[in-house]
Amino acid sequence: MSTANSPESRSRGKAPAGERLADWADGRLGIYSLAKANMRKIFPDHWSFMLGEVCMYSFIIIILTGVYLTLFFHPSMNEVEYHGSYVPLQGQLMSEAFNSTLHISFDVRGGLLIRQIHHWAALIFLAGMFVHMMRVFFTGAFRKPREVNWLFGFLLFVLGMFTGFTGYSLPDDLLSGTGVRFMEGAILSVPIVGTYISFFLFGGEFPGGDFVARFYSIHILLLPGIMLGLMVAHLILVFYHKHTQFAGPGKSNKNVVGMPLLPVYMAKAGGFFFLVFGVIAIIAAIAQINPIWAIGPYRPDQVSTGAQPDWYMGFAEGLIRFMPGWEINLWGHTLVLGVFIPLVLFPLVLAVIAVYPFIEAWITGDKREHHILDRPRNAPTRTAFGVAWITIYMITLVGGGNDLWATHFHLSINAVTWFVRIGFFVGPVIAFVVTKRICLGLQRRDRDKVLHGRETGTIKRLPHGEFIEVHEPLSQEALHTLTAHEQYQPLEIGPTVDENGVERKVKATEKLRAKLSETYFGEESQIPKPTVEEYKEITSGHGHH
Amino acid sequence: MKKLSARRRHPLAAVVVLLLALAATGGLYAAFAPAGKAQADEASQSLAIEEGKKLYTVGCASCHGTGGQGTSDGPSLVGVGAAAVDFQVGTGRMPAATSQGAQVPRKKNIYTQAQIDQLAAYIASLGAGPAVPTKEQYGPEGADIAKGGELFRTNCAQCHNFTGKGGALTEGKYAPSLEGVEPKHIYEAMQTGPQNMPSFPDTTMSEQNKKDIIAYLNAVNSSETENPGGLELGGLGPVSEGLFAWIFGLGALIAVAVWVAARTAKAKKS
Numbered sequence: 001m002s003t004a005n006s007p008e009s010r011s012r013g014k015a016p017a018g019e020r021l022a023d024w025a026d027g028r029l030g031i032y033s034l035a036k037a038n039m040r041k042i043f044p045d046h047w048s049f050m051l052g053e054v055c056m057y058s059f060i061i062i063i064l065t066g067v068y069l070t071l072f073f074h075p076s077m078n079e080v081e082y083h084g085s086y087v088p089l090q091g092q093l094m095s096e097a098f099n100s101t102l103h104i105s106f107d108v109r110g111g112l113l114i115r116q117i118h119h120w121a122a123l124i125f126l127a128g129m130f131v132h133m134m135r136v137f138f139t140g141a142f143r144k145p146r147e148v149n150w151l152f153g154f155l156l157f158v159l160g161m162f163t164g165f166t167g168y169s170l171p172d173d174l175l176s177g178t179g180v181r182f183m184e185g186a187i188l189s190v191p192i193v194g195t196y197i198s199f200f201l202f203g204g205e206f207p208g209g210d211f212v213a214r215f216y217s218i219h220i221l222l223l224p225g226i227m228l229g230l231m232v233a234h235l236i237l238v239f240y241h242k243h244t245q246f247a248g249p250g251k252s253n254k255n256v257v258g259m260p261l262l263p264v265y266m267a268k269a270g271g272f273f274f275l276v277f278g279v280i281a282i283i284a285a286i287a288q289i290n291p292i293w294a295i296g297p298y299r300p301d302q303v304s305t306g307a308q309p310d311w312y313m314g315f316a317e318g319l320i321r322f323m324p325g326w327e328i329n330l331w332g333h334t335l336v337l338g339v340f341i342p343l344v345l346f347p348l349v350l351a352v353i354a355v356y357p358f359i360e361a362w363i364t365g366d367k368r369e370h371h372i373l374d375r376p377r378n379a380p381t382r383t384a385f386g387v388a389w390i391t392i393y394m395i396t397l398v399g400g401g402n403d404l405w406a407t408h409f410h411l412s413i414n415a416v417t418w419f420v421r422i423g424f425f426v427g428p429v430i431a432f433v434v435t436k437r438i439c440l441g442l443q444r445r446d447r448d449k450v451l452h453g454r455e456t457g458t459i460k461r462l463p464h465g466e467f468i469e470v471h472e473p474l475s476q477e478a479l480h481t482l483t484a485h486e487q488y489q490p491l492e493i494g495p496t497v498d499e500n501g502v503e504r505k506v507k508a509t510e511k512l513r514a515k516l517s518e519t520y521f522g523e524e525s526q527i528p529k530p531t532v533e534e535y536k537e538i539t540s541g542h543g544h545h
Numbered sequence: 546m547k548k549l550s551a552r553r554r555h556p557l558a559a560v561v562v563l564l565l566a567l568a569a570t571g572g573l574y575a576a577f578a579p580a581g582k583a584q585a586d587e588a589s590q591s592l593a594i595e596e597g598k599k600l601y602t603v604g605c606a607s608c609h610g611t612g613g614q615g616t617s618d619g620p621s622l623v624g625v626g627a628a629a630v631d632f633q634v635g636t637g638r639m640p641a642a643t644s645q646g647a648q649v650p651r652k653k654n655i656y657t658q659a660q661i662d663q664l665a666a667y668i669a670s671l672g673a674g675p676a677v678p679t680k681e682q683y684g685p686e687g688a689d690i691a692k693g694g695e696l697f698r699t700n701c702a703q704c705h706n707f708t709g710k711g712g713a714l715t716e717g718k719y720a721p722s723l724e725g726v727e728p729k730h731i732y733e734a735m736q737t738g739p740q741n742m743p744s745f746p747d748t749t750m751s752e753q754n755k756k757d758i759i760a761y762l763n764a765v766n767s768s769e770t771e772n773p774g775g776l777e778l779g780g781l782g783p784v785s786e787g788l789f790a791w792i793f794g795l796g797a798l799i800a801v802a803v804w805v806a807a808r809t810a811k812a813k814k815s
Contacts, residue, residue: 047806088690088764123790288774294708304702305712311787401784403713412717
């Protein structure tokens, strides 16, 4: 490891200062072996692999700006009279939390900009995680060995939602207070324990005098702490598994083709951090976010129209808004289904996407490792499932903003709500069918391109008068890329009666699995990719196409 | 006296007497008739009612009936007062288009203020109702902006949004944005409760409170409003902010990522 004490180096005199410093550090931290293992780590180049970086950098920006905000924020619900520089609130009673947020916005140097960077970065962080998650989903990057990392990422998304929600609640303004009230209502709808949980959370009847301080601890300590740990684990696993790559010439399941971490990716990633910071700072400098001074301090007796949560909680809002106000009265107790059902649906919608990798692994029965990404079209059922999920999510999001859809498109809010109610059930089905068809169409196109070449648009007239379009054969590289994916065969249950005539009992799960496998890989669900024989047959020169 | 009696048979004597008498009565009338001004006003008022009635017959009677008694197409206007007329016609809501949607929208006003006053005079003559407020009532002098904000959030924000950007009501109806609405019209709307809006007569919301609310709106939702923090994005809260974050935030970052990924270090070819 260390060479400082070897006779050669001594004979050449003192080593340079840098080398001695590195030797000193290596003797104590073991940096040489760490660097040897990681400095030449290869990362493939693709813009979609940088979505995770967008998330990581915006997370870092949130932490940095958040630390600045904690220096001036008072997480207290004590009532004070406002005497700051914003005139339209002079003399109003408000909590210290709201007062100090106004102070940050108007009287702390750079306070408003930092607040806006913090909030915009949070919205972008969550949006980035959503898109990053969808990238991983549609390319099948969640397959073995990355299922656990998929769950880590999913947890980061969910924790990000709640960190965002608690942060949105801290200023104690009329908008966020309405959001907290919304959450309290959802908790109260839980049968039997709802009231107890609510009293436990708020330290008594809502709003009480505690929730800002409690949310503050959760927002700045508990949740970000867990997220930071999860993010490190997420990154360690990325290093451990090595990055996935798209199929291409020279790329296999056993290698990674790309650039080394040092120096190329260090420079790129470092530069990209500043680009992300720059974009977020520009947005925060030109666009206002959460103008709490215009919204006013929270009072439980006041409420405004257009009270929505930040976008990542918008689908929870939507679930409540389009749910009919059903309730059941039994033995003097009320079960508020209109709130409780959305509360149950909220985690379910999220869980569906989280457990998907395990469902797919069970259906395929594939225990091998996968480091080559799928093109979405080559996994039509998975892609269709993902699009159906996004459709549910987006339709519910529309429901969360039904009032703004109504006012901005001159529609009836009732019509928008009914559209969302029907769309919640019909939308994903349509999206599933349409997406699958599109994927199959694209597969056919790929097959056609491989066998018949690229349409050049050049029209040629043959001596006998026929017009043909000249097709140009694809390069060897392109042929490889288009045919590199493997295709599963649907699962067979096999004979149910053995050679001795004894009937084998087929378990229901086995039948289900075979059926699902048929929907995934049956004739209806994938276009057989061209075989070498087909290619040779067609390109061996029998006529033109 | 001799001179006078000597000329009493003069041919012009009668004329002189007549002139004197006329001057005396005229002078006496002028001196002893302070009610004269009121009477003149009444005359102009009745003239206004007369004119207003003509305008009414042309523009309003087809729906509200020839005497303002209302028909199946429009409500009775007896007792709505001049304030209601000034609001409805002044904001262009009345006369309404024949094929209106769920709600009569604000549009360009086609009457002059003088004509509106005449219409208002006519409607006010049908039955007692709230009068058009004066500038002292809705002007910003002596208003408490902060108190107005509190009152606005308690009474108005449910429909009109935190700062009066408007919001949706059921079945296509809506609470309109209060941006650019004249203070006088806001006052009248509170007083008369047009369309779906509840009315806030002086017994439930005092004159001073109305003044406070108008001053608050002027401070937070007008062309003079200072807007710290940059573009307001419609002032609609998290929905427009989320849309902006997705399109311009993440959109820009993805564009940057594509740009960075496209510029990779190339291996040197010898």
